[in-house]
Amino acid sequence: QVQLQESGPGLVKPSETLSLTCTVSGYSINSDYYWAWVRQPPGEDLEWIATMIHTGTTYYNPSLRSRVTISLDEAKNQFSLQLNSVTAADTAVYYCARQVSGLGSYHDYWGQGTLVTVSS
């Protein structure tokens, strides 16, 4: 059974860096699946942030590309998100997910989500 769990600070100050980690259990991230971050501001819609596979291929949301880095730690079976220069607009529930990319792309397993608030 694939399980994902997000972890990281729940409060980040404006202009600082948001850092989150997703711990994957039940499946190796060193596989033919992609690993993704998705966020959802309070009361708003889902927004895809970034995706990565163990080969090093990455994809980023164009609107966030300049501030985002996704990375994998195969030894720990974790992947991470860094979002720089955050503002209140980055306040959201952040989800990590496994992304299938083949005939179609979709997210089949999700973490429970973690709320990150940007405030001084």
Next chain:
Amino acid sequence: QSVLTQPPSVSAAPRQKVTISCSGSSSNIGGSPVSWYQQVPGTAPKLLIYESVKRPSGIPDRFSGSQSGTSATLGITGLQTGDEAEYYCGTWENSLHSYVFGTGTRVTVL
């Protein structure tokens, strides 16, 4: 600002049917299969439909998907109170090498 447009809300009585549309363009739905997600408030999204028409294990056949041209549709038959949730479509946006979600549709059981 999503490139995939859904109706804000749909509603129907128990045991009735609802359909949710997802409208896109040739660079997304027109070239890639659509997936659908159900999100009960306060919980993570759950995959309902993938590759336009397939259901993951455990998803009842009351949920169905279809896709034609630059649009896709999610159908829910035999509506139950437990189906009250937000539903999102999603697909790959080939022009931007990005994944995009729809604007979300709230399903209410009357």
